[in-house]
Amino acid sequence: MPQQRRAKITRRTILAAAAEEFDAVGYEATTLSTVLRRSGITKGAFYFHFSSKEAVAEALVRQYEQARDEMWRRWTGRGLDPLSTAVGLTREAARRLEHDVTLRAGLLLACRHICTDVGDGWEEMLDELLRRSAEQGQLRSGVDPGEAARVLFSALVGTHTIGMNAAGMPERVEAVWRVVLGGVAREDWLLVSG
């Protein structure tokens, strides 16, 4: 196996093992030695790729942010109406978060900043899509799109907070949309898309 390819696999193995540890016991409780044990990788090989646990966490956050941005570009590039775009985007995110532990760990690590009002991009994305929906007449009259986006974001964050391991995340996201769309979308949109 060419050396470069082997290095890539080692890096990915470290990220996956660290993500599993973060997911199982949390970031604080995870140590370098538990990551090494889980990955079966030597300390030397680890330090070839990462300088510390923090560096692994940063790589997971970057990987998650890239996946999030790629989903955003793909869904907004499809030519769907903005409300359907928002539904499709969060649905895909929920499905992927359920199955991909590295993505889930990246989101959780990124969300450690939510409390300090940095957010992790989702509130802004939902806000933009719901504003566009309002402009295009998909929301009921009297619905404030910014408020709807904030409530939607709260419900999705809450869904994630309650079900920390993300099992059943797609079903919970569907339920959030059923209730929120019933409250904000126009009847004719619901008839066609709901």
Place this chain on the structure above:
Amino acid sequence: MPQQRRAKITRRTILAAAAEEFDAVGYEATTLSTVLRRSGITKGAFYFHFSSKEAVAEALVRQYEQARDEMWRRWTGRGLDPLSTAVGLTREAARRLEHDVTLRAGLLLACRHICTDVGDGWEEMLDELLRRSAEQGQLRSGVDPGEAARVLFSALVGTHTIGMNAAGMPERVEAVWRVVLGGVAREDWLLVSG
């Protein structure tokens, strides 16, 4: 001042100081000495009332649970329809959480169990009120009251997770109700109560 009354005040001072510390730096980072410094109470007086930081936390949780149960009894005893009861109950809770740091600390300490599916009672309370609302015909046809309660609970938890210091909590709770009621309540209920 009679000794019993003084003891009561000391106990309350310790609870308030610990709650402020938990609120400011979190439970883990709070130490006995920071609580003593904030309260101006001696170590001896502290140990007369509590055996440890854990014991203070337990007292805050119990105090919060008593307040929550008292609100539940009062609101469900008013003879309002169940949907108005749910709105009024969560509104009062939000207002009190914003202003009362001991209540807020109690909720946060109780919620450290949410992740392990214990919950802290709110999901069950909302579930019961929304089921009663469905029975009494206040929900639109096709709305699943259990699902609506779960989404509502998620949105309230998310609201709390995002705005950790609970400032603006009442406004955020109003926004959640506006969106969710628009999605689940019958038009005639909204016209009368909304």
